[in-house]
Amino acid sequence: MIKQLSRIFILFVLVILYAPILILTVYSFTNATNIGAIRGFSLHNYVTLFTTPELRDMIIGTVVLALVAALLATILGTMGAIGAFYSKRQVSSMIDTLNQVPVVNADVVTGFSICILLVVVLGISKDTFIPLVIGHVTLCAPFVYLSVIPKLKQMDASIYEAALDLGATPQTALRKIVIPQIASGIVSGFSLAVTLSLDDYFIATYTKPATFDTISTYVVNATKGAQTTIKTALWALSAVIFVIVVLFVVVSNLKAENEEAAD
């Protein structure tokens, strides 16, 4: 009895978690104009999604932004983590704390304050993309730091010394010994940064150029508007993103399992 109840409960949770996106996915393959009335199977949402220049540019722009911001954030976050790790205890715990604040801080506050500083105080135009990129790097770098630090702590500290002892300069030791040891942390930091940037709405609204949209800002505007073809094409976009995410999670879990098996 209890076993059955627990199964039902799990099923209930799974339905809550997955039903919304499944409904959207189903509707994306129809020619319905709004949720409720299904008339027939159609791929026209997908055609619109990949052929409308506006949509295509928006998607490409978002992805490029995510990759650039994640790359910069990964470099900064990794450097910060390594620097903090090899600093004296007080310094490193101070950096740890300072790094926590932006992680916990509300995005809307981060976005707004970056906008104030860069655009209003420093007078940098939003059209240069600089405020947007800096905003996203600020958002992502602390998370990269957080995913690299544990790898450094797990690393056998004496291997860095061993490299120096064998004649490597600190730079070589860092490149050939430390970085490969923390690579998995850097990679997961990078993927986290990409997702964070793709996800972000608040920082982008405050810092993006008026003519540029990320998926988030675009979706928010489009759902407010009355353009039905675009709106239903976004169902297709949601479905595509969902499939990519599922693939990513499955592949990375399989990889992790393989690695564990190898150990």
Added chain:
Amino acid sequence: MREKIIELQNITKTYDNGFTAVSDFNLYVKRGEFITFLGPSGCGKTTTLRMIAGFELPTEGKILLNGKDIANLPPYERPINTVFQRYALFPHMNIYENIAFGLRQKKMSEDVIKKKVKKVLELVDLEGFEKRSVATLSGGQQQRIAIARAVVNEPEILLLDEPLGALDLKMRKEMQLELKEMHERLGITFIYVTHDQEEALTMSDTIVVMSKGKIQQIGTPEDIYNEPKNAFVADFIGESNIFNGIMTGKLKARFGGGEFECVDDIEEGTLITAVVRPEDVIITTPQEGTIRGTVTSVIFKGIHYEIVVESGKNEMVIQSVRAPKVGDYVGMKVDPDNIHIMIAEDNTNYFMVDINSDHRLEFNGKLLDTSVTKIIKGSRRLENGSIADSAGEVIDPQRTKISAAIHPRNIQMTDDISAGNVDGYISNLIYKGDHYSYVIHTDLDQDFIADDEYLWNMGDHVGLIMPVDKMTFKLVRK
């Protein structure tokens, strides 16, 4: 006489928090020597090694390598290589790449590297391991690779930081001999760090015994064993019976409850520390013995028996191939040659304390207010009051002894006999400028040394108050 390869002059290392790990360390090492830094954990031996390697910079002093000061040179510019305690192999590289790492830093050609790696793998008996990954190797194999990786660079000095510490006993014994052989074959100077005295005695040409950041004694293994310079060295190297005592006449010393003849000519009345190795005590009939006592424990150790005889409050550990029975009343004598007498340095009193049936410490039938769990590393008190060690095994009070040490200046003398931890009669007093140093002979045939600024008379009956917080304890497991 071989030349000095490395010389440490007045090396001191003080950390930012004010802790001095090494103070005024002076030592030279000759080319090709196998020298061992030996001491308990926290004695500064590893810090000294790390300063030679370049991982730590000395606060003061010079490190001369072939006459040139290298104290501030970074590790990668020193012709010195290290074998680390936990191997420190690079996990993401295979064995070949691990060993080649140092050679690659020197920009050697791939052909040369290949030959050198092959040769050094032969040296450590791991031919054909080039393609293996670090994770597939056993601890012993990893240690050999760590040695190979260091040796392949042909360093002038090889530093070894407790390299066998992580291996099991059998493997450790094998590796000791192999390392010794490798040292002879390669002719490289080895500086070895260990806390294992047996390892040090087996392998070294020279041993440097360290304690609390200072050198206690430098000498060959034989010197260190036979002629320890102070009580610390005697206690740390091998097993020993250490007694406080006093010179009572020409070549005569009283300690351990009897008067012994000895070969050290020290002025009468001098306070001494006497060391007798367990294998040098001869068991005789009570009449023939210099001292007498009752056998309290006999343990078979394979090649010999370890016998404990209690004589008054003194305890003598004896190693002998013939065993008396527990409870036998026996005599003990020691050949004068085998009594090692040192002028007492700080006169620290050493004495055994008991663990009573409640698993609390007791001395002379009086409870000592201290925690046994603090003395035995990693131990904890169980619910029924008994003590379990770090491995979770219950400690048997019958088989566990704890020795206590207290400095004479921390003992307070009183004429209220019952207030003291122990009482006795003053048998000797020396004026030391600003205080008197007294020898108090107890009814249990123990001599205690106590400092007091007031004058007492010879023969006075006094109580000795020994504050427990001034005592240091050490576990001596039987």
